Amino acid sequence: MANLFRLPVLLPFLLLATAAVVVTGDELRTFIVHVQPRENQEFETAEYRTAWYKTFLPEDGRLLHAYHHVASGFAARLSQRELDVVSAMPGFVSAVPDQRYRLLTTHTPQFLGLNVQQGVRNYTSDRGAGVIVALLDTGIFPDHPSFSGDGMPPPPAKWKGRCDFNGSSCNNKLIGARDFITDAAASAANSNDSRAPPVDNVGHGTHTASTAAGAIVPGAQVLGQAMGVAAGMAPRAHIAMYKVCDEVGCAGSDILAGIDAAVGDGCDIISMSLGGPSMPFHQDPIAIGTLGAIEKGVFVSMAGGNSGPDAGSLSNEAPWMLTVAASTMDRSIRATVRLGNGLYFRGQSLYQPENLGSVFYPLVYAGASGKPSAALCANGSLDGLDVRGKIVLCDLGYGGGWISKGAVVQSAGGVGMILVNQFLEGYDTMAAAHVLPASHVDYAAGSAIKSYINSTTNATAQIVFPGTKLGTSPAPSIVFFSSRGPNAQDPGILKPDVTGPGMNVLAAWPFQVGPPSATPVPGPTFNIISGTSMSTPHLSGIAAFIKSNHPDWSPAAIKSAIMTTADIDDRSGNPLLDEQRSPASFFATGAGHVNPEKATNPGLVYDIDPSDYVGYLCGMYTSQEVSVVARRPVNCSTIPAIPSSQLNYPSISVSVPSNTTQPVVVRRTVKNVGEVPSSYYAAVDMPETVVGVSVYPSRLDFTEANQENVFLVLVWPKQNGTRVVQAAFRWVSETHTVRSPISVTFT
Numbered sequence: 216m217a218n219l220f221r222l223p224v225l226l227p228f229l230l231l232a233t234a235a236v237v238v239t240g241d242e243l244r245t246f247i248v249h250v251q252p253r254e255n256q257e258f259e260t261a262e263y264r265t266a267w268y269k270t271f272l273p274e275d276g277r278l279l280h281a282y283h284h285v286a287s288g289f290a291a292r293l294s295q296r297e298l299d300v301v302s303a304m305p306g307f308v309s310a311v312p313d314q315r316y317r318l319l320t321t322h323t324p325q326f327l328g329l330n331v332q333q334g335v336r337n338y339t340s341d342r343g344a345g346v347i348v349a350l351l352d353t354g355i356f357p358d359h360p361s362f363s364g365d366g367m368p369p370p371p372a373k374w375k376g377r378c379d380f381n382g383s384s385c386n387n388k389l390i391g392a393r394d395f396i397t398d399a400a401a402s403a404a405n406s407n408d409s410r411a412p413p414v415d416n417v418g419h420g421t422h423t424a425s426t427a428a429g430a431i432v433p434g435a436q437v438l439g440q441a442m443g444v445a446a447g448m449a450p451r452a453h454i455a456m457y458k459v460c461d462e463v464g465c466a467g468s469d470i471l472a473g474i475d476a477a478v479g480d481g482c483d484i485i486s487m488s489l490g491g492p493s494m495p496f497h498q499d500p501i502a503i504g505t506l507g508a509i510e511k512g513v514f515v516s517m518a519g520g521n522s523g524p525d526a527g528s529l530s531n532e533a534p535w536m537l538t539v540a541a542s543t544m545d546r547s548i549r550a551t552v553r554l555g556n557g558l559y560f561r562g563q564s565l566y567q568p569e570n571l572g573s574v575f576y577p578l579v580y581a582g583a584s585g586k587p588s589a590a591l592c593a594n595g596s597l598d599g600l601d602v603r604g605k606i607v608l609c610d611l612g613y614g615g616g617w618i619s620k621g622a623v624v625q626s627a628g629g630v631g632m633i634l635v636n637q638f639l640e641g642y643d644t645m646a647a648a649h650v651l652p653a654s655h656v657d658y659a660a661g662s663a664i665k666s667y668i669n670s671t672t673n674a675t676a677q678i679v680f681p682g683t684k685l686g687t688s689p690a691p692s693i694v695f696f697s698s699r700g701p702n703a704q705d706p707g708i709l710k711p712d713v714t715g716p717g718m719n720v721l722a723a724w725p726f727q728v729g730p731p732s733a734t735p736v737p738g739p740t741f742n743i744i745s746g747t748s749m750s751t752p753h754l755s756g757i758a759a760f761i762k763s764n765h766p767d768w769s770p771a772a773i774k775s776a777i778m779t780t781a782d783i784d785d786r787s788g789n790p791l792l793d794e795q796r797s798p799a800s801f802f803a804t805g806a807g808h809v810n811p812e813k814a815t816n817p818g819l820v821y822d823i824d825p826s827d828y829v830g831y832l833c834g835m836y837t838s839q840e841v842s843v844v845a846r847r848p849v850n851c852s853t854i855p856a857i858p859s860s861q862l863n864y865p866s867i868s869v870s871v872p873s874n875t876t877q878p879v880v881v882r883r884t885v886k887n888v889g890e891v892p893s894s895y896y897a898a899v900d901m902p903e904t905v906v907g908v909s910v911y912p913s914r915l916d917f918t919e920a921n922q923e924n925v926f927l928v929l930v931w932p933k934q935n936g937t938r939v940v941q942a943a944f945r946w947v948s949e950t951h952t953v954r955s956p957i958s959v960t961f962t
């Protein structure tokens with residue numbers, strides 16, 4: 216559970232915490248119940264289907280959600296005894312208890328190579344035109360200029376959704392807004408009123424929505440920092456908000472209802488900055504609902520989780536989703552620590568007060584008292600220690616959020632705080648809205664500052680605030696919290712898929728929510744927060760403008776375009792690094808860092824027909840389990856199972872027995888979406904000599920648009936040993952490079 220605590224206020228990835236469930240026979244609990252109609256039973260309208268669902272229930276009032284598009288079933292309040300009765304009824308397939316979920320840009324367009332003219336309101340880009348992006352989140356603050364309908368065309372005719380805000384809050388930018396929170400345990404204001412407007416009392420949903428498809432807003436800043444033009448990745452796309460989470464958390468049954476509605480309403484992209492522990496797909500309402508969405512042509516972008524850097528810490532691992540990691544950008548909001556001995560260290564703080572002056576203050580490490588809680592500046596831990604008028608060094612970690620550590624120091628009379636990374640956070644620092652002069656420094660700087668404190672009886676320091684700096688390096692680099700592979704549900708699919716900006720991201724914020732310590736600055740409110748919650752809507756918006764350019768591409772083709780064109784080097788031309796400044800593995804980066812311009816024109820794509828996922832699932836699960844995910848009766852003995860390595864994925868993950876020299880053979884199909892005619896040559900990148908990789912044939916010729924070619928990738932061990940090896944192959948033409956990572960695990 217450590218990751219729950221490792222994510223203080225600034226990392227609002229919505230973490231699914233499995234609630235402890237007390238089962239007594241008569242207590243009502245929420246279940247997601249999967250049912251299947253008889254073979255010839257069809258429902259002309261949603262009302263008829265809902266009426267059929269109700270026949271399973273002891274009384275109408277128990278139904279919470281009826282699913283129509285992406286699940287065959289419903290959510291209802293039932294006692295265990297009643298569930299036993301339901302389970303015996305014809306048509307019943309399975310039931311899972313609902314899970315209680317817990318709450319766990321100005322610069323990014325330019326950083327990603329997208330041309331945003333600074334200071335220009337009338338922005339002529341049509342990135343995302345005609346595309347509807349659904350966000351399943353904490354609601355939205357509709358009156359923010361990031362959701363202005365100025366200059367936006369009406370939504371496409373296929374839009375069938377609705378807006379539950381009153382008055383003119385919705386417009387051609389924010390076209391839909393609904394609240395799906397039904398559970399009585401959720402906030403009182405929203406319980407039992409599905410028509411309540413989806414007001415954002417958290418900030419998370421407003422932030423993610425504006426990152427994906429917010430309008431162009433000049434003069435964006437937070438506490439005077441990171442000044443610039445805020446713009447979503449797809450500023451022409453339409454936004455539909457489906458509120459499924461609030462400050463208490465989110466329920467799986469509500470999330471599934473949100474997916475169901477987004478698909479039914481005609482959305483093109485679903486963006487979900489939430490997740491939970493890894494679980495088998497047939498028990499995971501998000502995996503089930505998103506497969507339904509993909510079958511209807513809806514692209515799904517999901518956060519990989521904030522449980523890094525531990526291996527195997529990913530969420531949302533199904534192959535039909537885009538699983539997004541988080542990385543830094545080249546912006547730092549600097550707060551420099553100067554020591555009495557002349558050394559200085561660069562940290563970050565969003566709160567940039569007038570300089571403390573040239574005065575050096577006494578510097579103390581409360582942890583030197585031997586009290587572990589004091590090292591962390593936990594609430595109450597500084598009582599009885601003399602920190603008045605001093606700068607206090609605090610370790611990150613348990614003991615409250617980062618901003619509250621500052622409040623503890625301040626209330627104990629401290630004048631400043633140096634927040635120090637533990638080893639695992641490495642070189643990553645956050646620009647937080649601290650309540651007092653502060654600097655968040657990396658682990659190495661923290662160790663040096665501690666040594667200095669140890670070396671003298673008279674340690675002194677000052678913190679100076681140089682403000683926002685661009686062009687910092689290394690950037691991008693993988694952030695410590697970004698969850699890592701391998702994929703626990705299926706090691707045969709390499710996850711995460713791709714990384715995007717998720718550290719210190721500026722985007723819209725409801726003025727009534729914060730930011731915490733600010734003296735309000737006139738104008739719209741923005742905030743800077745971090746998480747895979749922030750990288751995910753970047754990818755959703757990028758998917759929206761790819762979809763806008765290529766309306767006929769499938770979700771798998773869009774995902775392939777994003778993955779095969781991703782950057783594997785940082786802005787200095789070095790391999791992508793992680794939080795320790797070590798080269799990041801594929802289990803951290805996936806295919807690499809998104810390159811939006813290249814992704815719109817990839818040359819070749821690896822497409823997947825949604826029906827292939829059923830064969831894929833048959834390779835993993837029983838027919839009954841596959842039927843739940845596929846929402847229809849599936850007999851796996853009658854369809855060919857597709858081993859995961861043979862799914863037409865844009866990356867490859869294979870296990871190779873180390874005691875043989877037999878190659879593992881992986882088959883792939885690429886479709887030409889580029890120039891005609893064109894020829895591609897295979898190139899293999901194999902930094903290690905422990906495996907052999909070859910591609911056959913080594914040349915592919917395309918004479919028609921959308922022509923497909925099949926090829927084989929052979930992987931064989933060259934020497935013994937149990938380990939993971941990372942390689943890649945590329946299809947290279949005169950104009951394109953189509954790259955696929957290969958992860959090889961020796962068994």
Ligand SMILES: *[C@@H]1O[C@H](CO)[C@@H](O)[C@H](O)[C@H]1NC(C)=O
Pocket residue numbers: 337338339366
């Ligand atoms: C935006 O600029 C374009 C071209 O410069 C112009 O035609 C259009 O009228 C402008 N739109 C608005 C709303 O000012």
Ligand SMILES: *[C@@H]1O[C@H](CO)[C@@H](O)[C@H](O)[C@H]1NC(C)=O
Pocket residue numbers: 381382412
């Ligand atoms: C609109 O909604 C807000 C809050 O949801 C409410 O305070 C206000 O009274 C409503 N206005 C109208 C005209 O219904």
Ligand SMILES: *[C@@H]1O[C@H](CO)[C@@H](O)[C@H](O)[C@H]1NC(C)=O
Pocket residue numbers: 276399407
């Ligand atoms: C919802 O509200 C209605 C009337 O306001 C009430 O009759 C019903 O029992 C409520 N349902 C739940 C599940 O609380």
Ligand SMILES: *[C@@H]1O[C@H](CO)[C@@H](O)[C@H](O)[C@H]1NC(C)=O
Pocket residue numbers: 594595615619620622623
């Ligand atoms: C510390 O705890 C006290 C008493 O529980 C509370 O009033 C105060 O707000 C807390 N301070 C912080 C910074 O959390």
Ligand SMILES: *[C@@H]1O[C@H](CO)[C@@H](O)[C@H](O)[C@H]1NC(C)=O
Pocket residue numbers: 662665666669
């Ligand atoms: C500081 O000194 C203490 C006790 O002498 C020692 O335990 C600790 O490791 C030292 N810390 C550093 C950072 O040198």
Ligand SMILES: *[C@@H]1O[C@H](CO)[C@@H](O)[C@H](O)[C@H]1NC(C)=O
Pocket residue numbers: 555575673675
């Ligand atoms: C402590 O340090 C300050 C500034 O670095 C210096 O002016 C002062 O003389 C020092 N005091 C002692 C006792 O070393």
Ligand SMILES: *[C@@H]1O[C@H](CO)[C@@H](O)[C@H](O)[C@H]1NC(C)=O
Pocket residue numbers: 850851852853
């Ligand atoms: C599945 O198909 C196999 C082969 O056709 C058949 O023997 C089996 O009875 C089927 N199972 C079910 C549950 O229909």
Ligand SMILES: *[C@@H]1O[C@H](CO)[C@@H](O)[C@H](O)[C@H]1NC(C)=O
Pocket residue numbers: 872874875
């Ligand atoms: C490789 O090792 C596995 C497991 O130890 C064994 O089952 C298999 O027969 C071995 N294969 C060869 C070719 O030695």
Ligand SMILES: *[C@@H]1O[C@H](CO)[C@@H](O)[C@H](O)[C@H]1NC(C)=O
Pocket residue numbers: 873874875876932933934935
């Ligand atoms: C691996 O080791 C086994 C036994 O030590 C040997 O028989 C086999 O040839 C080796 N395989 C390779 C690929 O070197």
